[in-house]
Amino acid sequence: MPLKSKLPQVGTTIFTRMSGLAQTHNALNLSQGFPDFAPPEGLARALGEHAVQGHNQYAPMAGLPRLREAIAGQLALHRKVTVDPEEEITVVPGATEGIFCAITAVVEGGDEVIVLDPVYDSYEPAIALAGGRAVHVPLTAGSFAIDWDRVEEAISPKTKLFMLNSPHNPCGSVVSAADLDVLALLAEKHDFYVCSDEVYEHLVFDGRQHRSVLQHPVLKERSFAHFSFGKTLSVTGWKTGYCVAPPALTAELRKVHQYVAFVAVTPVQHALADFFEAQPRYPVKLASDYERRRDLFLSALSESRFSWTPTAGSFFQLLDFADISDESDTALSERWTREIGVASIPVSVFYENPPTQSVLRFCFAKSDDILLEAAERLCAI
Ligand SMILES: Cc1ncc(COP(=O)(O)O)c(C=O)c1O
Incomplete structure (x- = not known):
């Protein structure tokens, strides 16, 4: 008996899809929202110690x-x-x-x-x-x-x-x-x-x-x-x-x-x-740490053809590509993952009725060298 889906519109999430594509093409993954740096000193060790001590x-x-x-x-x-x-x-x-x-x-x-x-x-x-x-x-x-x-x-x-x-x-x-x-x-x-x-x-x-x-x-x-x-x-x-x-x-x-x-x-x-x-x-020092990463990424993009407003919060920066391409954001994010090796998230997928806009989301919770390398590739477009 075929099962009637309770979530017929739902497929694999865009995050899984873009991270998978980034892996296949060995791209810098600025798509999914996770830091590529270590947690604060001692936190991971404490987890191990509690498991060893029997808090299981x-x-x-x-x-x-x-x-x-x-x-x-x-x-x-x-x-x-x-x-x-x-x-x-x-x-x-x-x-x-x-x-x-x-x-x-x-x-x-x-x-x-x-x-x-x-x-x-x-x-x-x-x-x-x-x-x-x-x-x-x-x-x-x-x-x-x-x-x-x-x-x-x-x-x-x-x-x-x-x-x-x-x-x-x-x-x-x-x-x-x-x-x-x-x-x-x-x-x-x-x-x-x-x-x-x-x-x-x-x-x-x-x-x-x-x-x-x-x-x-x-x-x-x-x-x-x-x-x-x-x-x-x-x-x-x-x-x-x-x-x-x-x-x-x-x-x-x-x-x-x-x-x-x-x-x-x-x-x-x-x-x-x-x-x-x-x-x-x-947590007090987090804002300045992430603000520095945002500014590093944006200043490295200053020679690019993207436009943007510096993000007010979160670890995501939107970049507008209207002056670069008239392709859809979904097509472009996939193409740039394959061709220039930088993965991002198309913003239209988060709308019921996507407006005509041309923005991609980039996660800047990444180490400096990754942000600089990604910006260099984006400047070359
Ligand atoms: C807006 C927002 N809410 C919730 C979550 C999920 O948080 P958690 O990993 O704690 O489930 C995320 C993760 O990316 C998020 O961006």
């Missing part, structure tokens, strides 16, 4: 208490918010799982969820599996700011959840305090929840501040905020993050989490707790 069985479902305490300390230190580690923090095996659990906990058959295009690719399949419908609202062309008039037009009595992502992947835009005020007004007026993906929270440049929904008194009461240690500590392969939400929302999220993954990996949680107990201020 299931952790408590919501996460190791000592890691949840450390996370509450991080939120107090970096965001000046007080969060109850017992009832409001859940450690999850990657932000992707936390986001899936939040969507599953909230969305019922027939509900609508507002997503902003270009949209991170994990949201819509989770919404569809929960029986909901994603309602796509494009970000403003060029600036990638949120067009709140269009958001309000898209809200209906069925709107249950709003997906926010700041710093934004793939665009690198960041929301302002004013954006959060508007979102709070709309969320109260139309009574919907917010799922806020803040995995790049520490990567915000040029003196800007990250604005978390947890810092907004209205939004904090109706939001799930998601974070990832993978981005902050260059350990994307450890797939560990956490979700912060008020007790009633956390209780529902945990009901799903306990039957999706049940727990995050135990020795990883111990190693992360050790790290933040010893170096609570470590």
